[in-house]
Amino acid sequence: MQRRSVTRTWFLMAVFVSQEIFTRPLHHQGSRLRTADGGEDVDGTGAGPVVVRLLTEMHHSSCSVVVITDSHTSPATILKELVEEGAPGGLVVLQASGGGWTSNTTEDDLPHLIHQARQVRLLWSCVSVVVVSDDLAFLASFGEWSLRGRLLVWETRALAVTRLTLQEVHALVTTHWTFAMMNTMILLPETPHTDLRWNVYSHLPYGRGGGQLVKLASWSATGTFNIQASFVLFPDKFSNFNRAVVNVTALPYKPYWMTVGNGGPTSGEATVTYSGSDRLLLEAIASALNFTIHVLPVKSWEEVVTLVEERVSFVASVVHMMLPQRSERYGFTRSYEHGVNLAFGMSKPSLKPRWQSLYYPLANDVWLSILLVLILLPPVLYLVTGGSPKGAVVGVGSAVEVVVGTLLGQGFPRHVPRTTSTRVLLGTWLVFALVFGTAYRGNLIASLALPKYPPRPENLGQLVKVVYRITMPSYGAEFRDFLRQSESPSFRAMGRLMHVGVSVLDGLQQATRDKQAHVDGLRYLEQMIAEHFTRADGSTQLYVGREGVLPGLNAWPIPHDAPYKHAFDRVINVVQETGLYNKWMDDMLEKARQEGRRKRRLQQQVDSLGEVGANRGGARALTVVHLQGPLLLLLLGLGTAVLAFVGEVLLRKCRHPRK
Numbered sequence: 001m002q003r004r005s006v007t008r009t010w011f012l013m014a015v016f017v018s019q020e021i022f023t024r025p026l027h028h029q030g031s032r033l034r035t036a037d038g039g040e041d042v043d044g045t046g047a048g049p050v051v052v053r054l055l056t057e058m059h060h061s062s063c064s065v066v067v068i069t070d071s072h073t074s075p076a077t078i079l080k081e082l083v084e085e086g087a088p089g090g091l092v093v094l095q096a097s098g099g100g101w102t103s104n105t106t107e108d109d110l111p112h113l114i115h116q117a118r119q120v121r122l123l124w125s126c127v128s129v130v131v132v133s134d135d136l137a138f139l140a141s142f143g144e145w146s147l148r149g150r151l152l153v154w155e156t157r158a159l160a161v162t163r164l165t166l167q168e169v170h171a172l173v174t175t176h177w178t179f180a181m182m183n184t185m186i187l188l189p190e191t192p193h194t195d196l197r198w199n200v201y202s203h204l205p206y207g208r209g210g211g212q213l214v215k216l217a218s219w220s221a222t223g224t225f226n227i228q229a230s231f232v233l234f235p236d237k238f239s240n241f242n243r244a245v246v247n248v249t250a251l252p253y254k255p256y257w258m259t260v261g262n263g264g265p266t267s268g269e270a271t272v273t274y275s276g277s278d279r280l281l282l283e284a285i286a287s288a289l290n291f292t293i294h295v296l297p298v299k300s301w302e303e304v305v306t307l308v309e310e311r312v313s314f315v316a317s318v319v320h321m322m323l324p325q326r327s328e329r330y331g332f333t334r335s336y337e338h339g340v341n342l343a344f345g346m347s348k349p350s351l352k353p354r355w356q357s358l359y360y361p362l363a364n365d366v367w368l369s370i371l372l373v374l375i376l377l378p379p380v381l382y383l384v385t386g387g388s389p390k391g392a393v394v395g396v397g398s399a400v401e402v403v404v405g406t407l408l409g410q411g412f413p414r415h416v417p418r419t420t421s422t423r424v425l426l427g428t429w430l431v432f433a434l435v436f437g438t439a440y441r442g443n444l445i446a447s448l449a450l451p452k453y454p455p456r457p458e459n460l461g462q463l464v465k466v467v468y469r470i471t472m473p474s475y476g477a478e479f480r481d482f483l484r485q486s487e488s489p490s491f492r493a494m495g496r497l498m499h500v501g502v503s504v505l506d507g508l509q510q511a512t513r514d515k516q517a518h519v520d521g522l523r524y525l526e527q528m529i530a531e532h533f534t535r536a537d538g539s540t541q542l543y544v545g546r547e548g549v550l551p552g553l554n555a556w557p558i559p560h561d562a563p564y565k566h567a568f569d570r571v572i573n574v575v576q577e578t579g580l581y582n583k584w585m586d587d588m589l590e591k592a593r594q595e596g597r598r599k600r601r602l603q604q605q606v607d608s609l610g611e612v613g614a615n616r617g618g619a620r621a622l623t624v625v626h627l628q629g630p631l632l633l634l635l636l637g638l639g640t641a642v643l644a645f646v647g648e649v650l651l652r653k654c655r656h657p658r659k
Contacts, residue, residue: 048078050187050198050219054159055128057225057233063126064090066117068142070133071097078132092120096138110141114149121156129158136168143176154563157234158184166201170213173203177311180205181563183234185216196221200233206241206291238564241291248282249296249304249313250274254527255588257318277584278556281336282317284580285571301475305330308557314564316557319521321550325478331562332555334569336576342479342549344463344470345508345525345542346517349454358630360452361443370436377403377429384421402426407433457517459547464493469516471502476519479550494549504528512541519549523585527592534599 055065067078078093094113121127129152131142139160145151152158160179162169169186173179179186180203190197200217207214216235217227227233250257256278274295286293296313298304305320307313309330321341322332359367378399385399402412406429457463463470472479476498483495498519502510507518508528518525525544533541558565575581 049223050225051130051159051161053219053225054185054187054200054233055130063128064092064120064124065128065130066120067091067093067130067132068113068117069093069095069131070135070138071095072135073132090124092117110138111145111149114142114145114151118149118151121151121153127156129156130161131158132161134163136164136172139164139172139179140176143172143178146178147176150561152178152182152184153561154183154566156183158182159187160184161187163189166213169201173213174211179203180211181237183237183563185234186213190218202235204235204237206237206244208242210244236567238289238567241289244291245294246286246291247294247296247307247313248315248317249298249307250278250316250318251298251301251304253318253521254524255585255592256521256524258588275588277581277588278318280584281572281575281581282315284575285568288571288574289567301473305557308559311559314558314562315568318556319554320557321479322553322555323478323482325482326557330557331560331565333558333565334572335553335555336572336581337554338552341521341552341554342519343522343525344457344460344517344519344545344549345529346457346463346467346511346545347513347541348543349456357448358444358633361440361447373432374403374407381422381425384425385419403429406430407437409433409437456543458545460490460494460545460549463517463545463549464490464497467497467516469499469514470494470497470519471499471507471510471516472519473503473507474501476500479519483550505532508533508542522548523589527589530592531595531599 069078073095094116096110096113117129121129129146131139133139133142139162158178164172166188169188173186178184184202186201186203188199188201189195190199198219199215200219201213202216203211203213205211214231215228216231216233217225219225252259253276255276257274257276258279260273260275282293296307298307304313304316304318305326308316315333319337320326320332322335326332362370378396381403382396382399406412406426412426457466477500480495480498480500483491483498486492486495502518504518504520504524505528507520508525510516511518512533520528522544529540529542529544556568558568
């Protein structure tokens with residue numbers, strides 16, 4: 001049903017174009033058509049049969065054809081001949097008006113026609129484009145505007161029909177991406193003034209002898225159609241690069257892309273070598289497609305993708321997240337990694353001196369239970385021992401001393417009641433004091449050695465409530481714009497807090513001092529923290545949030561509608577499905593961990609030479625942060641003892657004044 005409605009739309013477009021054309025009277029004169037204003041139009045009679053034959057060869061009946069002509073070529077005749085010859089599928093004929101074709105002119109309607117033709121391509125899965133003109137400037141302008149208007153993709157087959165000389169066509173295809181790289185063929189008469197024999201050419205940019213214009217097939221007026229040996233119509237230009245040099249751009253981004261040796265992408269030195277999971281993936285593609293990698297010197301991430309946009313670089317072979325803003329500038333290869341892409345790193349919460357360190361080993365309800373026991377047990381002990389015939393325990397104060405003293409590990413008074421009731425009560429209390437004291441001391445030691453750290457942000461919602469600044473490298477401008485336009489309050493808050501242009505080392509260093517975070521790739525952050533912010537004992541100053549900032553898909557930037565995308569995607573798909581990429585990534589991270597452990601062991605050996613005491617063996621020393629509670633309790637007890645001593649002295653002087 002949808003296909004029928006689309007076909008009806010194309011039919012109306014063709015009728016509309018034809019009606020507009022027929023408003024100008026045409027006069028047939030031999031093999032040419034002359035308009036009422038005296039302009040000479042090229043008759044399509046000679047090329048009609050071979051065009052239809054090519055259209056039949058290159059797609060099935062469900063495909064449609066878009067024909068674009070210049071102002072000197074009669075679309076009415078082309079439409080008539082293609083219909084009479086039985087052109088397969090739907091047919092749309094568009095004629096451009098104006099003249100003086102240049103790639104920058106805006107007076108003609110060629111850009112508008114390119115836009116209309118692209119809408120047809122987007123509506124239908126199989127479309128072929130036929131451009132008919134004998135004007136070299138028009139064909140050059142078509143090549144430029146079709147590239148800007150994104151008319152062609154590799155699946156769209158294009159055919160240029162012209163009577164230009166072979167030398168002119170060679171100059172055209174070598175200077176325009178549309179004719180040199182896209183899936184385009186050229187149809188030329190064997191001699192400019194005859195239609196008895198036509199030849200089909202295509203430009204192979206990566207042939208065995210380099211870029212060359214090759215003859216694929218020939219057609220004669222007798223209906224004979226011969227395809228040259230070892231060639232096919234619309235050959236795959238990118239299945240074999242024949243060891244050609246392919247430009248790529250990249251910057252170090254561990255563990256995806258790393259430099260080894262003297263130099264780097266910015267220096268251009270021949271001694272530099274590269275490693276990393278993305279580098280290994282690029283080498284796999286180069287091996288499968290038979291090309292040589294050449295890394296262009298670049299200075300910034302913006303230059304990395306700018307060279308891709310300008311088609312100087314074939315691909316930016318470093319992981320990039322597929323953002324909508326980026327898709328407006330360039331395309332992407334097949335996604336080969338997905339999940340948590342961006343993460344944040346920030347300083348671990350530090351321990352502050354707290355006087356409650358003696359209080360934390362037990363829960364609140366346990367402390368309340370102990371307090372209740374200390375309140376109730378002395379009166380019970382007093383009542384039990386008060387009935388003793390010897391009256392060993394006298395007064396409530398002595399009972400409190402016995403209960404509190406045994407709880408703190410002190411001994412009994414010199415005289416202990418020997419009644420059975422007293423012994424049962426004190427025995428039960430001693431067992432309880434033993435169990436309680438052992439449990440408390442064990443938890444106290446554990447809490448001092450492994451104290452409870454303050455809660456730390458683990459997701460984006462918690463992060464934006466804690467920090468006052470979020471840093472990110474220069475490429476983060478695209479992420480900031482994307483976040484500020486989001487409907488999520490957390491994303492918008494992050495966009496407001498984000499400051500772009502801070503390197504990963506500077507951002508993480510600032511995060512260790514201030515209440516801020518640095519956002520970058522998850523694996524990149526983990527590796528940089530392991531390499532630069534690890535202590536000698538193996539602990540780190542920073543941590544990476546458990547939940548990422550922005551999940552998504554990762555791919556490589558390539559030019560819009562790059563004709564070699566299908567070839568790259570095929571190899572990427574094989575590498576991903578076989579698990580090789582994940583294996584490479586695991587190997588890179590494991591190598592980084594081994595190197596980090598080696599550096600830490602060396603650092604420990606150096607540090608151990610200057611350390612004494614318990615720290616020499618790597619044991620962790622307790623500081624005032626851990627023992628502030630006992631120290632404060634000691635000072636409080638000493639102060640209370642001093643006050644009690646002064647009070648006793650004054651009381652004694654009051655009772656026994658000097659005579």
